[in-house]
Amino acid sequence: MKITVDVDENYIENEVVIKCSEINEEIINLQKILSTRNAINTKIELYKNNVEFYEALENIIFFETDGDVVKAHTRNNIFETKNRLYELEQILPCYFCRISKSAIVNVKEIYSITKNITASSKIEFKNTHKNIFVSRGYFKPLKNKIDEIRSIT
Template sequence: MRIRIDLDDTCSDVEVIIKTSQLNEQVAQIQKALSQLSRAPLVFYKGSSEYFVKIEDILFFETDGSKIYGHSRDNAYEVKLKLYELEDYLPSYFCRVAKATIVNTRSIYSLDKSFSGTSTIRFYETQKQVHASRHYYQLLKEKLQETR
């Protein structure tokens, strides 16, 4: 891979062009990383207050009825995005583990597999936990290998 930077005094904004012979996983990851740099910060809500919590401080996102909540170690905040929108927005170290749950793989302390096929995910320095369905288990294991 080559990286080239062209300085141009006439440019009013940064433009990134990726030239490649084929679209592969590496190019897709580069595109996702670049698009995340240009996004507005995610806003969290609790009551009538807005919070600007660092994404890396969020342990997991889950649905509760029609609402989506982002959980930190001590709090839960409402998010106005849908779960599928969060998947596109979040950094690559977040992973869907169930139909209604996305977790921060960097915050996972343990993964306990049960006989039924579901797994319990525990996080560092908190009692909060979520369940991963057997459908997403292998994807989670691969993501944990990448982030460790």
């Protein structure tokens, strides 16, 4: 693979362009690595008691709906977001994964999954007491996402 860096002080914003003859596994993985790396410093607007907070996406362990409200959980806090889950799915980096109709999880923060064949499986997170459940229909896509993220990080 050929890598070229073009430096010009007139560029306003950094841009990465991938030129290829076809989309293959290597190109897809490269794109995922770059998009994940780019999302590290991305912050999301959250609310708590009428105060706006700007939290880094990497600090969010999961999003869940509670009635009409979507809540964002960090290890120690719970915030509200004005986004709906389907909107979040479109803007979140590739290390987030839908695990039920009412939740999206940060795959990089998963510590363990207690599998339950007849019901939802329990997900526990690093350095926190919080947990959430993955629906049976979303279990396989979650496992695939975990494997995918493990292979690119």
